Amino acid sequence: MQDPIPESNYMINSLTNRREELFPGKIIEHKQEENKFYFSSANEVTLLVQVLTSRIIRFRYSPDGYFPPDFSYAIDPDFKPEPPKVEFTQKPDSFQLTTELVVCIIQKEGLQIKILDKSGNVINEDEKGYHWEYDLQTGNNTVKMSKWVQSGEHYYGLGDKSCNMNLRGRRLQNWGSDTYGYSRNSDPLYKSIPFYFGLHQKTAYGIFFDNTFRTYFDFAHERSNLTSFWAHGEEMNYYFFYGPGLTEVAEQYALLTGRSAMPPLWALGYQQCKWSYYPESTFKGIAREFRERQIPCDALYLDIDYMDGFRCFTWNKEYFPDPKRMISELAADGFKTVVIIDPGIKIDKNYRVYQEGFQNGYFCRRGDGPYMKGSVWPGLCHFPDYTHPVVREWWADLFEELITVDGVRGVWNDMNEPAVFEQGTFPDDVRFDYDGNPCSHRKAHNIYGMQMARATYMGVKKFCYPNRPLVITRSAFSGTQRFSSTWTGDNVASWDHLWMANIQCQRLSISGMSFVGSDIGGFIETPTGELYIRWLQLGIFHPFCRTHSSGDHGDQEPWSFGPEYTLLAKKFIELRYRLLPYIYTTFWQYVTFGTPMLRPLTFMAQDDTETYHRMAEFGLGDNFLICPITQAEVDGRWLYLPHGTWYYFWDNTIYIGGKEVWAQAPLDRIPFFIRAGSVVPFYPLMQYVGEKEITELTLNLYYTEGSFTSTLYDDGGDGYAYEKGIFTERKFIVTGTQVSLTVSQEIKGAFEPTYTTYKIILHGLPFGPETIRIDGEPLLLDTVVDPELDFEPESQNEKFPVIYVRRDFKTLNIQGIASDPMLPEPEMA
Numbered sequence: 026m027q028d029p030i031p032e033s034n035y036m037i038n039s040l041t042n043r044r045e046e047l048f049p050g051k052i053i054e055h056k057q058e059e060n061k062f063y064f065s066s067a068n069e070v071t072l073l074v075q076v077l078t079s080r081i082i083r084f085r086y087s088p089d090g091y092f093p094p095d096f097s098y099a100i101d102p103d104f105k106p107e108p109p110k111v112e113f114t115q116k117p118d119s120f121q122l123t124t125e126l127v128v129c130i131i132q133k134e135g136l137q138i139k140i141l142d143k144s145g146n147v148i149n150e151d152e153k154g155y156h157w158e159y160d161l162q163t164g165n166n167t168v169k170m171s172k173w174v175q176s177g178e179h180y181y182g183l184g185d186k187s188c189n190m191n192l193r194g195r196r197l198q199n200w201g202s203d204t205y206g207y208s209r210n211s212d213p214l215y216k217s218i219p220f221y222f223g224l225h226q227k228t229a230y231g232i233f234f235d236n237t238f239r240t241y242f243d244f245a246h247e248r249s250n251l252t253s254f255w256a257h258g259e260e261m262n263y264y265f266f267y268g269p270g271l272t273e274v275a276e277q278y279a280l281l282t283g284r285s286a287m288p289p290l291w292a293l294g295y296q297q298c299k300w301s302y303y304p305e306s307t308f309k310g311i312a313r314e315f316r317e318r319q320i321p322c323d324a325l326y327l328d329i330d331y332m333d334g335f336r337c338f339t340w341n342k343e344y345f346p347d348p349k350r351m352i353s354e355l356a357a358d359g360f361k362t363v364v365i366i367d368p369g370i371k372i373d374k375n376y377r378v379y380q381e382g383f384q385n386g387y388f389c390r391r392g393d394g395p396y397m398k399g400s401v402w403p404g405l406c407h408f409p410d411y412t413h414p415v416v417r418e419w420w421a422d423l424f425e426e427l428i429t430v431d432g433v434r435g436v437w438n439d440m441n442e443p444a445v446f447e448q449g450t451f452p453d454d455v456r457f458d459y460d461g462n463p464c465s466h467r468k469a470h471n472i473y474g475m476q477m478a479r480a481t482y483m484g485v486k487k488f489c490y491p492n493r494p495l496v497i498t499r500s501a502f503s504g505t506q507r508f509s510s511t512w513t514g515d516n517v518a519s520w521d522h523l524w525m526a527n528i529q530c531q532r533l534s535i536s537g538m539s540f541v542g543s544d545i546g547g548f549i550e551t552p553t554g555e556l557y558i559r560w561l562q563l564g565i566f567h568p569f570c571r572t573h574s575s576g577d578h579g580d581q582e583p584w585s586f587g588p589e590y591t592l593l594a595k596k597f598i599e600l601r602y603r604l605l606p607y608i609y610t611t612f613w614q615y616v617t618f619g620t621p622m623l624r625p626l627t628f629m630a631q632d633d634t635e636t637y638h639r640m641a642e643f644g645l646g647d648n649f650l651i652c653p654i655t656q657a658e659v660d661g662r663w664l665y666l667p668h669g670t671w672y673y674f675w676d677n678t679i680y681i682g683g684k685e686v687w688a689q690a691p692l693d694r695i696p697f698f699i700r701a702g703s704v705v706p707f708y709p710l711m712q713y714v715g716e717k718e719i720t721e722l723t724l725n726l727y728y729t730e731g732s733f734t735s736t737l738y739d740d741g742g743d744g745y746a747y748e749k750g751i752f753t754e755r756k757f758i759v760t761g762t763q764v765s766l767t768v769s770q771e772i773k774g775a776f777e778p779t780y781t782t783y784k785i786i787l788h789g790l791p792f793g794p795e796t797i798r799i800d801g802e803p804l805l806l807d808t809v810v811d812p813e814l815d816f817e818p819e820s821q822n823e824k825f826p827v828i829y830v831r832r833d834f835k836t837l838n839i840q841g842i843a844s845d846p847m848l849p850e851p852e853m854a
């Protein structure tokens with residue numbers, strides 16, 4: 026059905042299609058139920074303001090005084106905050122709700138909202154505020170919200186967008202789409218995350234518009250002083266989050282929409298994929314090559330050709346005669362096998378999954394009754410209605426054999442926008458259960474992929490137990506992070522796409538989905554060796570690290586580009602494995618606090634307005650700053666270092682941040698900085714997670730003057746004991762002066778790691794160590810030995826002192842004499 030509203034036109038309707046905009050009248054009634062405040066207008070509009078916490082406020086509007094059942098796929102069912110203290114007051118023209126952190130003013134005439142902080146600064150303010158249009162064709166309201174742009178305001182977020190980080194001046198929409206070979210500014214893409222950040226006067230807030238219809242966001246695009254958002258149905262229902270930090274806003278959003286569980290550690294290793302590796306000899310050949318070349322790798326993927334005629338949950342027995350044997354042989358060599366599963370179920374009377382779905386009514390139906398048909402890889406298919414709880418249970422159980430018999434360890438969900446050949450997606454009239462709130466595709470489209478990933482997660486989790494599951498999905502809605510990791514879809518082997526991969530992953534990370542990566546090297550076409558290496562250098566700093574490409578375009582394994590590039594690929598994948606304990610700790614912070622793992626520069630230095638238009642630089646966790654090279658044939662780049670003192674990882678040059686610096690980065694380096702004062706844990710080199718028992722953990726300590734605290738989380742890397750508190754959180758508090766260095770360790774938790782010793786490598790010490798004490802006991806100087814090279818030859822770290830200490834030490838104290846000529850003077854850049 027054609028929507029008569031020109032999609033590009035919101036506030037200014039075209040004259041021919043003009044519909045009446047409707048507005049609330051004056052508030053004539055109000056009531057309070059605990060933390061819920063209802064305001065009703067003379068024309069029956071009702072506003073429900075629900076104060077969830079001192080910094081999260083929900084606004085829900087009904088045009089006719091009636092609220093449908095309160096149901097959302099996005100909100101984490103475990104989010105049940107204690108209602109906060111709210112003070113309610115009435116003024117002649119307005120009502121006022123005051124929490125510990127914000128003041129919310131509701132205008133009596135028109136219901137406009139204004140939110141201020143406690144110092145009286147306006148954080149967010151409605152222009153027209155809530156208004157709507159009635160659509161005779163669909164019976165839906167187009168629900169709208171308009172807000173003033175504050176002076177100097179910038180906008181970020183919205184999940185999967187390939188445009189510049191800062192969204193001011195743009196109009197974007199959410200309608201999950203299969204966008205093969207998309208480009209910079211293509212919109213919409215695969216995922217729908219209707220959540221944005223506003224930042225002005227160095228203060229941040231966020232808005233999550235919890236509406237699954239096609240949504241639009243206009244950030245001062247149509248009118249330079251207005252930001253608006255609207256949807257083609259359902260309610261105006263949004264959440265306001267107060268920061269004042271951008272990171273705090275991201276954490277509030279993650280509290281509300283939920284957090285991921287800890288992944289199995291192997292899922293943070295390097296993963297290799299291809300459309301497609303088959304038959305068995307090819308697949309195993311790839312595995313053999315990794316081990317022969319000693320390039321670490323944990324997971325190998327089977328794309329659609331492993332199936333029998335693309336029928337989900339079957340095997341092509343010609344290519345893979347004995348999957349169970351093959352997968353267990355690979356497992357013996359440390360490889361986990363991940364398989365793709367699409368939503369389209371082939372219409373085939375002799376196919377069990379089809380039969381079960383057909384007989385039980387599990388497939389989506391057209392408005393007039395018959396099952397919906399659409400063509401995808403297997404030919405004509407029906408599609409499960411994952412919005413029905415019984416269908417999700419059925420779907421989850423379909424994984425039993427793949428996992429418990431065949432030994433598959435992870436599942437990859439694709440085509441779940443949902444994508445249909447020729448038509449793009451389902452027709453609008455297709456019906457969904459929507460967990461007991463029946464609706465059409467207009468409403469269910471954007472959460473279809475999420476509910477598929479959810480059902481898949483239920484199954485993979487159940488059958489992998491006691492191991493942890495891995496699910497990866499292409500489509501997603503807000504909250505999908507509770508079930509799945511994700512990737513950025515069908516990108517292209519081009520420098521521009523490398524640039525985009527950086528922006529998209531950062532943006533997904535601040536939008537609740539940190540477990541994210543791109544197809545390293547590009548999915549479509551073939552990268553040059555140089556592009557592949559530059560991409561891999563970025564990819565090892567993304568939480569999800571996988572090379573994937575389409576088979577029509579040549580080989581794309583780490584060794585596909587010639588010996589010189591193979592060496593470089595090996596070096597960077599090795600670095601990934603050394604960094605695993607740091608990345609795992611960062612993942613735990615994300616799981617526990619909702620903190621984005623990838624942090625845009627502005628999130629690292631919100632007080633520094635220089636950062637507001639920069640986007641290439643990003644943080645991974647608390648202590649790293651990375652900036653990829655996205656240009657051919659360069660030896661380095663200019664980048665902006667946030668304030669503070671930083672070590673250049675490759676040569677330990679010390680840089681002072683708060684300015685642009687040049688990072689020398691020929692093809693064997695990526696600009697990678699470590700914050701002074703950090704303690705960065707390194708694993709010994711492994712070919713896959715769990716290859717060796719770790720008996721000694723390396724801690725790279727980067728001297729700082731003053732004090733800095735780093736975290737190390739450990740829980741053994743799999744299983745669920747961590748949920749019962751069997752993990753350790755270690756804090757290293759580093760305090761340096763010109764002639765001394767103290768490290769205190771605070772340990773929380775009951776997990777016993779396998780390592781009993783730390784090997785501490787001291788970087789940038791400005792003095793020669795004279796005496797060393799560990800918990801008061803002297804440690805003989807001769808324990809200070811030349812370390813073996815712990816990572817890179819060019820770091821000259823054979824000159825750095827190394828100390829071996831027992832794992833659970835409390836205080837390490839090093840006293841020195843200033844400027845030992847034996848040690849290199851830190852070079853200042």
Ligand code: MIG
Nearest residue numbers: 299300328329439499514515
């Ligand atoms: O129509 O399964 O994005 O990663 O290799 C293409 C084949 C279907 C799209 C995915 C891609 C995958 C491919 N799929």
